[in-house]
Amino acid sequence: MARTIVITGASSGVGLAAARQLAAQGEQVVVVGRDPRRLGAAMATVRAAATGPEPDEFRADFAELDQVRELAAKLLAQYPKIDVLANNAGGMVESYVRTVDGFEATIQGNHLAPFLLTNLLRGALHGGRVVNTASRAHQRAKLDPDDLVGSADSYSSWRAYGASKAANILFAAEAARRWPEITSVSFHPGVVRSNFGVGGATRFFYRFAPFLTTPEQAGDLLTWLSTAEVSNGAYYVGRKVARPDKLAADPAIAARLWETSAAAVG
Incomplete structure (x- = not known):
């Protein structure tokens, strides 16, 4: 029987590659993306690869937590049992932005939104697993669990990104402790060839540097983590x-990040 696998940030890159691979394996793949045009193009390739159930799609912008709540409600109405939630959506914000919910945009998009989505889907995930796309960028990150708002004066796009990736790892580990009925892991996908980053030089590097991991290679790792036997709470490279x-x-x-995140998302 096909497993239901929800992948956020799946309209490009690692998420799209994994969606294609899992659809080709006959799984029920549910693609979540933000941009309607990119989502439509992605779905055409996922559907072409599918050998099992018809792949499904949902749109949500994680810069608004109400859209995350609406997404969760729609997912639960359609899929009362979810075998895997791949929290793969995320990115980097060039300059300081405060969302409509009052938080720094990077920590909201990369951590608070997936934290909220996972909590809302917890019942459907019973017996399943959560896979968080983290990064080695978490190394030497300065994350203050009591400050999810930040400041324009001290903002750095790389520091904010690194802190959010540390949050992805901490969330997976704490979820494993609090929710033993759900397997939770995080992983570093490699330095992936993509449109990632801010600024011309960074974007050029991520598109053309010769030694980068391909989206297909990183997608293969996400596919493996979604289906293989893994160590609960672990961080994978x-x-x-x-x-x-x-x-x-x-x-x-x-534990502190969990408490402040729960308070932040209500």
Whole structure:
């Protein structure tokens, strides 16, 4: 029987590659994206690859938490049982932006929105798993669980991104402790060839540097983590468990981040 696998940020890159691979394996793939045009183009390739149930699509912008709540309600109405939630949506914001919900845009899009979505889908995920796309960019990150608003004066796009990726790792580890009925992991997909980053030089690097991981290679890792036997709460680099940086491995910080995130999203 086909598993139901929801992948956010699946209209390009790692998420799209994994969606195609999983659809080709006969799984019920549910693609979530933000941009209607890119989502439509992505769905055409996922449908072409599918060998099982018709792939499904939903649109949501994680810059608005109400859209996350609406997405969760629609998913639950259509799929009362979800086997895998791949929290893969995310990105980098060039300059300081405060969302309509009152939080710094990077921490909201990369952490608070998937934290909210996972909590809302928790019942449907019973016996399933959550896979968070993190990054080695979490190393040496400065994450303050008590400050999810930040400041324009001290903003750095890379620091904000690194902090959000540390949050992805902490969330997976804490979810494993609090929700033993759900397997939760995080992973570093590699430095993936994509449209990632802000600024011309960074975007050029991520599109053309010769040693980058292809989206297909990173998608293969996400596919493996979605279907293989994995270690609950672990952070993966490749197909091996790795120890994250000190801050991202601290259970006290993970617990505090959970509490402040829960308060933030209501």
